[in-house]
Amino acid sequence: MPLFPSLHDAVKALEHHARPQGYAVIKYKPSNYRGGKPRRMDIACACGGRKYHTIATGLRKAGTRKTACPFRVKVVQLDDDNGLWRVVVMRPDHNHDAYNPGAFPEYRRLSEAQVRQVEMLSADAGITARQILLALRAQSPRRLLATEQDIANLCARLHRLRLGAHTSTQALVARLDAEGTFHKEKLNAEDQFEYQFIGLDDGLKLVSRHPQLLMADVTNNTNKYGLKLLEINGLTSLGTVFPVACCFVPREDVPAFTWCFEQLKNWVTGEARARQLDDDAFIPHVIITDYDAAARAALTTTFPDSQLQVCTWHIIKNVATYARRHWQGDGNDDPFEPEPQRRETHSDDPGRWSGGPGERSPGEFVTAFKSVLHAPTEEEFDDRWNALIAGFPAQPRLIQYLEETWLPVRKQWARAWTRWYRNWGHTTTSPCESLHASSRSFIRNSQSNLLAVYHALRLQRTTVQEHHDRAVEREAIRPRAPSRLPLYNKVSEKASYRSLELVQKQARAATASLLYPEERALPECTNSFTSQYGLPCKHIIASFLAVEGDGPNRRVTTKEALPLAFWDNHWLLRDDLSCNHIIAYYQQHLVTGVTITVTTTAIAAVNSAAAAPYSASRGATSVTGVTVSAFAGPRVSRHGGPSDYHYNRQAT
Numbered sequence: 140m141p142l143f144p145s146l147h148d149a150v151k152a153l154e155h156h157a158r159p160q161g162y163a164v165i166k167y168k169p170s171n172y173r174g175g176k177p178r179r180m181d182i183a184c185a186c187g188g189r190k191y192h193t194i195a196t197g198l199r200k201a202g203t204r205k206t207a208c209p210f211r212v213k214v215v216q217l218d219d220d221n222g223l224w225r226v227v228v229m230r231p232d233h234n235h236d237a238y239n240p241g242a243f244p245e246y247r248r249l250s251e252a253q254v255r256q257v258e259m260l261s262a263d264a265g266i267t268a269r270q271i272l273l274a275l276r277a278q279s280p281r282r283l284l285a286t287e288q289d290i291a292n293l294c295a296r297l298h299r300l301r302l303g304a305h306t307s308t309q310a311l312v313a314r315l316d317a318e319g320t321f322h323k324e325k326l327n328a329e330d331q332f333e334y335q336f337i338g339l340d341d342g343l344k345l346v347s348r349h350p351q352l353l354m355a356d357v358t359n360n361t362n363k364y365g366l367k368l369l370e371i372n373g374l375t376s377l378g379t380v381f382p383v384a385c386c387f388v389p390r391e392d393v394p395a396f397t398w399c400f401e402q403l404k405n406w407v408t409g410e411a412r413a414r415q416l417d418d419d420a421f422i423p424h425v426i427i428t429d430y431d432a433a434a435r436a437a438l439t440t441t442f443p444d445s446q447l448q449v450c451t452w453h454i455i456k457n458v459a460t461y462a463r464r465h466w467q468g469d470g471n472d473d474p475f476e477p478e479p480q481r482r483e484t485h486s487d488d489p490g491r492w493s494g495g496p497g498e499r500s501p502g503e504f505v506t507a508f509k510s511v512l513h514a515p516t517e518e519e520f521d522d523r524w525n526a527l528i529a530g531f532p533a534q535p536r537l538i539q540y541l542e543e544t545w546l547p548v549r550k551q552w553a554r555a556w557t558r559w560y561r562n563w564g565h566t567t568t569s570p571c572e573s574l575h576a577s578s579r580s581f582i583r584n585s586q587s588n589l590l591a592v593y594h595a596l597r598l599q600r601t602t603v604q605e606h607h608d609r610a611v612e613r614e615a616i617r618p619r620a621p622s623r624l625p626l627y628n629k630v631s632e633k634a635s636y637r638s639l640e641l642v643q644k645q646a647r648a649a650t651a652s653l654l655y656p657e658e659r660a661l662p663e664c665t666n667s668f669t670s671q672y673g674l675p676c677k678h679i680i681a682s683f684l685a686v687e688g689d690g691p692n693r694r695v696t697t698k699e700a701l702p703l704a705f706w707d708n709h710w711l712l713r714d715d716l717s718c719n720h721i722i723a724y725y726q727q728h729l730v731t732g733v734t735i736t737v738t739t740t741a742i743a744a745v746n747s748a749a750a751a752p753y754s755a756s757r758g759a760t761s762v763t764g765v766t767v768s769a770f771a772g773p774r775v776s777r778h779g780g781p782s783d784y785h786y787n788r789q790a791t
Contacts, residue, residue, distance in 0.1 A: 143225075145224065150166065153226065162184050162237065164184060165245065181213050182213065182214060183211055187206075208233050208234050211230040215227060247285045249289075267583055335386065336384065336406075343407065348714055351425065355426060357391055358578065360585040366388060368387060370574065370578065376638065377614070380573065397441060404422070419444070426446070427448045427567070429450050430453055446557075454545065455509060458505055462537055463501045465536050508527060512552065559667060626684070626701055627639065627701060630701060634710045642680070654686070674706060
């Protein structure tokens with residue numbers, strides 16, 4: 140046998156020899172110490188010895204590789220001056236078959252560099268053990284034998300080292316305190332977390348710009364404690380959803396939801412006071428949920444001035460399911476399925492259900508109900524509702540279901556009422572559902588602790604913010620074709636694509652009404668579009684257009700560009716744009732005596748920006764011939780009134 144310069148080199152040579160032979164070696168008995176260092180090391184087969192039995196044996200189902208294999212080798216340091224090491228085979232035989240090297244953890248062990256790489260990759264909450272293993276294999280010069288379970292065990296060990304003496308829950312609270320993140324906990328009698336609320340939008344960075352609409356939904360299987368994860372999300376001007384806050388609750392009941400929403404209210408109210416704004420500055424106008432009685436009851440108590448809306452997709456799905464189950468007569472095998480969740484638009488109105496003669500089916504019943512749901516006015520709602528009842532006389536159970544379940548809360552889902560509220564055209568929780576899917580891509584598995592879940596949600600929030608910032612920059616730098624028209628000179632590069640698309644549709648209708656005043660005349664303005672979207676409607680746009688030429692040469696031109704004042708702050712791409720240009724605009728362009736209606740929040744925001752010298756107190760304030768009226772209610776659009784900048788031209 141050759142000589143080796145060190146014990147380490149000798150053992151490595153034995154391992155290199157044993158690997159292709161189908162066994163592994165372990166160091167098990169050092170001896171002959173001199174100067175505190177062994178001069179002899181006995182080496183055995185990894186299958187040597189017998190299973191060690193203790194009082195814990197049998198508590199855990201575990202096998203053993205021990206077969207009492209007799210193989211023995213000793214590595215001895217020579218007494219010469221060179222201190223070389225010699226390998227001496229004492230028992231060369233084995234009592235077991237040759238195994239694949241991957242069966243031995245000795246060959247699956249990672250190098251120090253690979254352990255450091257695992258430590259770095261595992262800091263990303265969204266990456267799994269499988270993904271880490273694939274990354275290691277891609278960089279390994281030779282075949283890596285480590286398994287996914289080996290990586291998972293190493294990640295768990297590294298996590299315990301990072302926690303130190305703290306539990307994961309204690310580490311979570313310590314991290315939240317260190318970050319300055321708003322959080323509240325409610326403990327039970329055993330000093331354990333019963334509820335926990337965490338604000339994810341630090342400093343209300345996005346909520347302060349987009350407070351009008353919130354969505355709330357619960358997702359399960361995110362942590363090993365079985366706690367439900369209530370996610371509260373908002374909507375940006377780009378139509379993207381962002382996480383506002385999350386709450387861990389053990390049950391979906393009224394006390395749990397009430398506690399969570401109270402913490403949300405305290406948080407946003409405290410931020411408003413810190414900015415010297417009204418307490419309701421960041422209270423949402425509209426909150427959309429699924430038809431969960433506990434959540435709706437808690438929201439009604441906590442946010443009495445906010446308008447609750449029920450997800451229309453869930454309503455249609457529930458109606459379709461009930462119709463199939465309880466249909467009387469033929470047709471219960473109708474294959475109707477609800478459409479995927481998406482944003483509602485004005486074109487979604489299927490019109491009045493005809494209800495012609497012929498066989499009825501559950502699908503036709505749902506179609507008739509959708510016609511009721513999309514009715515544009517209260518009168519039309521009543522007409523379509525009566526048509527539905529008259530069209531299905533053989534289905535009294537279905538009619539009773541609608542009358543008892545959905546009709547009492549019609550103002551929370553029927554377009555005849557929801558179109559008066561600032562929901563930006565959203566009537567479903569589909570953005571919330573998409574964020575659920577995004578959250579699960581960051582949360583490693585359903586057995587994560589609360590610290591890992593929070594870390595995942597924090598990474599998701601950072602990703603959402605970065606995506607939003609890049610998208611805003613892209614929209615500001617590269618305006619789309621419609622925004623290059625003279626009508627949009629004052630808003631191009633300042634308002635989002637989505638808002639310009641909505642206004643462009645209104646502009647087409649205004650243009651058609653000017654070119655064809657008899658055939659395409661505009662109906663009387665109801666102000667519903669402006670109330671719902673915070674954008675100028677076709678009636679307002681028409682006053683900024685003019686008709687030139689005669690006969691076939693007639694065309695519509697821009698008389699004056701639309702002012703940025705007509706865009707709700709929600710649609711603006713930057714927060715450094717003035718909060719409420721509408722005051723200054725009418726001071727400059729309209730005659731004395733014009734009454735402008737704005738919310739107290741808008742006035743307070745103007746004052747905070749030192750943009751106008753008037754008070755934010757409730758009531759009317761006159762400024763240079765312009766009367767600014769603040770409605771008594773905290774939000775005009777909550778109560779079905781006109782929008783923030785609805786105005787009336789008054790004679791002087």
